[in-house]
Amino acid sequence: MARRNKLLASSTEATRYQREWFAGLREAVAGGEPLALVNADTPQEIFRAMGIPYVVNQWWASVVAAKRRTGEYLRTLRENGYPDYSEQYSATSLASVLAEIPDPPWDGLPRPTIVLGDTTGDASRKVFDIWDEQDGIAYYPLENAAADTVPVNWWDLMPEQWEAAIGTPRLDLMVAELEGLVRFLETTTGRVFRESRFREVMTLINEQEEWNRRTRDLIARTRPVPLRVDDSISSVMVPQWHRGTVWARDAARRFHDEVAARVAAGDAACPGERLRLMWIGRGLWYDMDFYRHFEERHGAVFVWSMYLAIAADGYIRYGDDPMRALAARFAAFSDQLYRPPWSNEWYLKEARLHQVDGVVHLVGEDARSGWFITETLERAGIPVFELRVDNVDQRAYDLTAVRAAIDDWLITRVA
Amino acid sequence: MSTTPPALKELRDAYDDRPAAIRRRRATGAPVVGCVGADVPVELVTAAGALPVRLSGDPARDRAVADRYLGTGLDPAARSILAGLLSGEPEVDLLLISNDSAASLRLFYTVRELRRLGVEPSLPRTHLVDILHLPHRTTARYNRVRLAETKELLERWSGRRIGGNELAKAVQQHDEARRRMLALRRLRTADRPALRGEDALMAIGAGAVLTAEEHAGLLDRLMLADAGLPRHDRPRLYLTGSAHDGPEVYRAIEDAGYLIVADDHDWGDALAGPLVGEPTLDALAERYQYRDPTAARSSVRVRAAQAAATVERSRPDLLVCYVRDGDEAPAWDFPAQRRAAGVPAVILEHRRYGELGEDALPIIADALRTARPKGEAG
Numbered sequence: 021m022a023r024r025n026k027l028l029a030s031s032t033e034a035t036r037y038q039r040e041w042f043a044g045l046r047e048a049v050a051g052g053e054p055l056a057l058v059n060a061d062t063p064q065e066i067f068r069a070m071g072i073p074y075v076v077n078q079w080w081a082s083v084v085a086a087k088r089r090t091g092e093y094l095r096t097l098r099e100n101g102y103p104d105y106s107e108q109y110s111a112t113s114l115a116s117v118l119a120e121i122p123d124p125p126w127d128g129l130p131r132p133t134i135v136l137g138d139t140t141g142d143a144s145r146k147v148f149d150i151w152d153e154q155d156g157i158a159y160y161p162l163e164n165a166a167a168d169t170v171p172v173n174w175w176d177l178m179p180e181q182w183e184a185a186i187g188t189p190r191l192d193l194m195v196a197e198l199e200g201l202v203r204f205l206e207t208t209t210g211r212v213f214r215e216s217r218f219r220e221v222m223t224l225i226n227e228q229e230e231w232n233r234r235t236r237d238l239i240a241r242t243r244p245v246p247l248r249v250d251d252s253i254s255s256v257m258v259p260q261w262h263r264g265t266v267w268a269r270d271a272a273r274r275f276h277d278e279v280a281a282r283v284a285a286g287d288a289a290c291p292g293e294r295l296r297l298m299w300i301g302r303g304l305w306y307d308m309d310f311y312r313h314f315e316e317r318h319g320a321v322f323v324w325s326m327y328l329a330i331a332a333d334g335y336i337r338y339g340d341d342p343m344r345a346l347a348a349r350f351a352a353f354s355d356q357l358y359r360p361p362w363s364n365e366w367y368l369k370e371a372r373l374h375q376v377d378g379v380v381h382l383v384g385e386d387a388r389s390g391w392f393i394t395e396t397l398e399r400a401g402i403p404v405f406e407l408r409v410d411n412v413d414q415r416a417y418d419l420t421a422v423r424a425a426i427d428d429w430l431i432t433r434v435a
Numbered sequence: 436m437s438t439t440p441p442a443l444k445e446l447r448d449a450y451d452d453r454p455a456a457i458r459r460r461r462a463t464g465a466p467v468v469g470c471v472g473a474d475v476p477v478e479l480v481t482a483a484g485a486l487p488v489r490l491s492g493d494p495a496r497d498r499a500v501a502d503r504y505l506g507t508g509l510d511p512a513a514r515s516i517l518a519g520l521l522s523g524e525p526e527v528d529l530l531l532i533s534n535d536s537a538a539s540l541r542l543f544y545t546v547r548e549l550r551r552l553g554v555e556p557s558l559p560r561t562h563l564v565d566i567l568h569l570p571h572r573t574t575a576r577y578n579r580v581r582l583a584e585t586k587e588l589l590e591r592w593s594g595r596r597i598g599g600n601e602l603a604k605a606v607q608q609h610d611e612a613r614r615r616m617l618a619l620r621r622l623r624t625a626d627r628p629a630l631r632g633e634d635a636l637m638a639i640g641a642g643a644v645l646t647a648e649e650h651a652g653l654l655d656r657l658m659l660a661d662a663g664l665p666r667h668d669r670p671r672l673y674l675t676g677s678a679h680d681g682p683e684v685y686r687a688i689e690d691a692g693y694l695i696v697a698d699d700h701d702w703g704d705a706l707a708g709p710l711v712g713e714p715t716l717d718a719l720a721e722r723y724q725y726r727d728p729t730a731a732r733s734s735v736r737v738r739a740a741q742a743a744a745t746v747e748r749s750r751p752d753l754l755v756c757y758v759r760d761g762d763e764a765p766a767w768d769f770p771a772q773r774r775a776a777g778v779p780a781v782i783l784e785h786r787r788y789g790e791l792g793e794d795a796l797p798i799i800a801d802a803l804r805t806a807r808p809k810g811e812a813g
């Protein structure tokens with residue numbers, strides 16, 4: 021059984037690029053550039069087009085988590101009178117503006133001047149309200165609308181027929197929100213928004229995600245699978261944070277070419293692959309060896325996680341009007357992953373595409389539509405193991421017991 | 436011992452067994468529209484010839500089946516509403532769910548999907564009323580579109596056109612009830628208030644299952660009886676935080692010798708304002724966009740301003756912020772509310788649905804003791 025290693029050159033390159041980018045960003049901000057802190061599911065494209073540096077809030081939280089410092093950040097929130105049990109992931113960064121964090125990861129998050137998030141969730145918008153109370157920091161809230169009825173097959177419709185998938189009222193609203201954002205940024209930063217540059221950004225992103233789509237399709241149809249899910253996370257995610265740049269587009273292509281070369285050479289994650297598994301939920305950050313454990317015993321390989329799949333299906337938007345196309349990328353972004361019927365039907369479609377034999381489904385306490393995901397897969401004859409972990413931070417997780425239960429499930433239900 | 440005025444008793448009876456009140460209504464053959472959240476435009480339902488009833492949870496109701504579908508991380512009040520719907524309690528002819536909180540929205544997605552999959556065939560036909568709340572013209576235009584859709588939906592469903600007259604009449608009736616609810620605040624905030632917070636909560640909440648006309652009439656009679664009501668002279672609390680769709684927490688606080696003179700959730704004082712005024716869809720859209728702030732939809736800044744204004748009109752000795760498990764937004768409001776209120780303040784976190792919690796009364800007593808200026812008698 022192969023140990024963890026940097027299997028992919030694209031992954032090593034992504035990590036290097038991310039470090040270099042962050043150092044450059046710190047320098048630019050120290051030199052007086054504006055800085056935006058933006059939520060992952062918001063239209064960063066506008067900032068990219070205007071040349072305004074930004075950091076993705078959830079990326080920063082993952083850096084803090086990777087260094088095992090989240091607890092300290094949450095404590096800081098508590099000391100300032102805020103809850104340490106609410107919206108922990110999106111609130112992590114807030115701690116760094118409330119107090120000096122000693123020896124912070126990556127030398128710390130520079131103080132932003134603009135924060136961007138939408139109003140989904142009662143508590144998550146409040147976190148941004150607190151940012152807004154800080155000196156010299158402005159919050160631009162984005163409205164988040166919902167639809168009464170939706171067509172199920174969003175993954176077919178989104179690239180071209182997004183108007184039909186999302187509905188005109190939601191798109192009209194999001195376009196208006198974005199136009200307001202552009203004016204807000206023009207006014208507060210003095211930067212110029214050029215339509216030609218914006219089109220370029222949108223084109224680069226569609227190209228990047230088309231590469232991700234090819235990679236996803238290649239992995240889905242290749243048996244044995246050329247790489248494990250956790251091998252590809254940096255190769256997918258780092259370029260996603262940089263989408264709209266030439267580097268990111270090319271990084272997605274390099275990743276694809278690397279996977280294609282592995283397929284051509286017959287390289288496999290687990291040459292003795294017998295069972296293909298899907299992983300639904302956030303990464304199990306505290307037990308990364310989890311994903312390999314089942315290979316040796318059962319030839320069971322995790323071939324799917326949402327990171328590459330949502331890059332492949334969730335972002336591509338064509339159309340003559342780039343602002344409306346951008347609105348279509350974000351007006352219903354989280355619906356794709358979290359809201360039935362879109363979420364559960366998409367997981368089923370992906371399970372079939374990847375020829376999976378079973379699904380391990382991480383069901384948190386706040387399982388958004390978790391029941392429907394399990395139900396939809398099981399109804400289609402795909403066995404699901406529900407891994408109930410209440411809180412990723414609290415480590416109420418018995419490694420041996422969980423692995424034993426999955427071993428048992430693989431033998432009795434999947435194999 | 437004082438005698439309860441008959442109007443208060445009627446309001447309490449309706450409130451205490453809201454499902455029974457709905458059953459009685461439905462037995463008359465009148466169509467009943469279940470509403471989730473305070474953003475369903477009840478005027479349109481009334482104008483369509485149906486009775487809008489607001490669904491509530493019940494801490495005593497078994498939530499197991501609902502928890503299976505919704506998970507346990509969500510506000511238990513919403514989980515309890517689903518548990519009720521799944522057991523046909525109450526039965527409604529149509530269900531309108533508003534996006535007045537993340538929990539309501541998730542409830543909508545869940546009911547819609549359960550129906551689509553045919554898992555729970557007894558669930559009523561259900562639609563979303565997506566009224567949003569950022570204070571911008573862009574949001575107002577969006578809400579206007581959604582209201583027009585809701586109106587058309589109700590017309591198709593009821594087979595009745597909602598004309599100008601029907602709308603005008605409904606707006607007027609609901610505004611009348613709101614006017615009474617606003618007036619009721621005076622009974623709570625007088626120097627020696629005549630109404631306990633629990634009674635006010637019930638008087639307001641009874642409107643969930645009454646016609647606007649009946650509700651307004653009962654509130655009128657209650658206010659006429661004001662002069663004869665006993666006066667309360669006790670430490671005054673302003674209760675903020677999570678919404679209370681039942682009396683349990685109020686009762687636990689007031690039975691311990693305190694008086695809740697104000698609150699700011701939409702089963703209480705924050706349900707009433709503002710009035711619609713003009714009988715037009717535009718006015719209706721604005722009313723729901725800009726209705727009184729609540730923890731779930733309003734910004735920290737707006738909530739702080741509301742706290743300051745509420746303190747000014749109700750003169751509490753203590754601000755108490757109650758944060759229910761699964762409903763965390765109020766905890767983020769609290770530091771700014773405390774700063775803005777200018778009175779002593781305590782927060783009660785991790786509360787279980789319908790429960791005050793054993794540590795709460797000592798916390799409240801302590802805060803009042805340390806707050807009281809030297810020399811003042813207990």
Ligand code: SF4
Pocket residue numbers: 021022289290291292293315316317319
């Ligand atoms: S076939 Fe799979 S399980 Fe066996 S050694 Fe190779 S990687 Fe490990």
Ligand code: SF4
Pocket residue numbers: 085086087305306307308
């Ligand atoms: S636990 Fe996982 S995410 Fe955290 S540092 Fe180790 S490998 Fe990275």
